[in-house]
Amino acid sequence: MPPTKRPLGEKKTPAVPEPAELSPRDHPTSPSGLRGAGPTSPSGLPTSLFELRGTSRGAGRRQPQKDEGETLSPRDHRRLGAELDLFIIDPMVGSGLPLWLPKGATIRRELERFIIEEELRAGYLHVITPHLGKAELYETSGHLPYYKDTMFPLMKVEGEEFVLKPMNCPHHIRIFQSRPRSYRDLPMRIAEFGTMYRFEKSGQLMGLTRVRGMTLNDAHIFCREDQIEAEIVKTLELIRRVYQTLGLTDYWVDLALHDPKNKKKYADNIALWEQSEAALRSALQHAGVKFTEAVGDAAFYGPKADIQMKDVAGHTFTVSTIQLDMLLPERFGIEVTNEEGKAERPVIVHRGVIGTHERFIAFLIEHFNGLFPLWLAPIQVRVLPVSQSAVAYATRVADALRDGGLRAELDESNETLPKKIRSAEVQKIPVMIVVGEKEQQGNTVTLRAHGGKNLGVKSLADALAFLRERVAQKSLTLG
Ligand SMILES: [Zn+2]
Incomplete structure (x- = not known):
């Protein structure tokens, strides 16, 4: 069935991009199977804006089942995960905090090695950033004022406040800003398997698909406007190579564009909007990827391309996303020196390839029915x-x-x-x-x-x- 297009909710514009790994449209179905607008946070934004990308959008999606003795389908990743010793969720450690057992950790390591190799070939620079950041960082990015409810509470030490990071963009931006940059440094592709934490209500947690700690195959490409298209083409090529290796060829893209009639929402930078969208569209055509366009679905800070697939149960889910962002560069005051020696503001492309490793491996467990190809099999x-x-x-x-x-x-x-x-x-x-x-x-x-x-x-x-x-x-x- 076609994915349900749910509007962003309130008219009020959020002060921060929806991060690449998140989607406001990923709100799960209510127990009745109806898709509502979801609860709203005090900021007036749907709390689902902070949900993990990659949850199923289809109606009738499985709900978390907590009863002991519940009957799971033989292909359900929770059942296979237990039968094949891949992961456990230990109540003493905490709900939504999966522990990867040696066999599950092997699958994850081999997958990560593969992704790193492909990224190195594509010119990415890998970094490692901590799991915490100062509150100030997320105030600058805009996450804290707007999404506090879905973050773990602040920790105060020595008069400073810290938060568990809900996403990796601000850390990568500070790496970019750690020295003066020139146009010659662009495009710069900063990548990390970034671990993030989100507060999800315990009733919403499920296996590896809805968790509180998750690792994202994340990257931020800092580039000039005229480099956007080439970068999107390269990203789509990387995605194609990775999916094809896994035998995943049946995917498509939902392209979310701005609504030119909604002048208020997309007031600034209309020329950049048009250029970015044309670049995205042209890149998709160039890559030969099936895609559909949805005018008015873009968030207010930039257009995006959601990579969609169906799981074994036939439910559509968003594997990953490529998202243009004209806002965070502004909030952080990111600049490079151009050919004339003047300051120029780059654009950020947030992109994933496989989304969060937890969600993607849950998908792979079900896709392969636990019988992984030789290179990924825990015991070969x-x-x-x-x-x-x-x-x-x-x-x-x-x-x-x-x-x-x-x-x-x-x-x-x-x-x-x-x-x-x-x-x-x-x-x-x-x-x-x-x-x-x-x-x-x-x-x-x-x-x-x-x-x-x-x-x-x-x-x-x-x-x-x-x-x-x-x-x-x-x-x-x-x-
Ligand atoms: Zn990001």
Whole structure:
């Protein structure tokens, strides 16, 4: 079904951009399944403005279910997360604060490595910023006065006030401003896996999709007006590469534009608005991405492109967003020196590729039904000796695989081979290597893919080369 377009709510304009990872339209359905305008904060803005981007927009979306013994669909990421030991939510640690177990952390690390490699190739500069910032920082950005309700409360130490950061933009802006910049420094692409904290009501929390602490694949591109289009094209290309590697080709873009009739809301910088929107549209056309335009859907500080996808349940969700911002540069007084030696104000492009890692991995768990492609699988290979007499050789095989950089483990149990296979199947391990006397004598291994496909008998060296190649290629299949 088409996404519901919900207006920004109050006429009053917020004093701060909707950050790249957030969307006012992502408010969840009410328990009745109806989509309302949502509660409003004292500022008059919908509190949903602060919600995590990436929640489902479709009606009939799953609601948080807290009852013990609730029945979750076999593909639900919460159920798979428990069955496959990917993550837990511990009441003593706190609701909405997932703990990534070794297997879940492995998936996340491999995904993050991949993103970093792609970003390095695309000219991003990675930074690391703290999880806290002074209240003053978020007063300057405008977050504190307007979104205090959805931030964790202020902490006072030595007469200064701090907040857990609700987004990364201000920290990145201060890095940009840490020295005088010239037009030659532009475009500058500052990236980080930034961890942020949002106060969400406990009743709203759900698995990895609605959390209170989240890490965003975040970046801020500082560029000149005439660089916007090229930067959007590059961003769309990065997104395409990442999604394609994961086998995700069915996505589209909702392009939110300003309403030229609403002079009051978009009073300033009409020329820049028009130029930015033309740049976004042209970049989308250039990239060959399906998109729809929605006039009047833009926030007051800039147009944006939301990248949309459907999850396995058929619900549309926003994976990520590319957002132009003409406001934060003004609030922080960001300037570069141009060719004439004069001060010039750059534009900021806020962009994500996979959105928050929590939400995206929840999606991937369901998308792959827990059976991750080899390069992402927490355990890539399990070695199954057919009998106790084959354990010594199986140990050598497992060691050789680990030495070769694969995540391999050995099943040393006293179970029968069919039971060992069954156990590896249940754990959704992509490859099983079966070894017995015959293999030991020939220094070979028998490879079996999850699901039963026979990958043949190979020498240990060939098997290792075969698997390493599949990992290096990030192949989605083993055949
Ligand atoms: Zn941002």
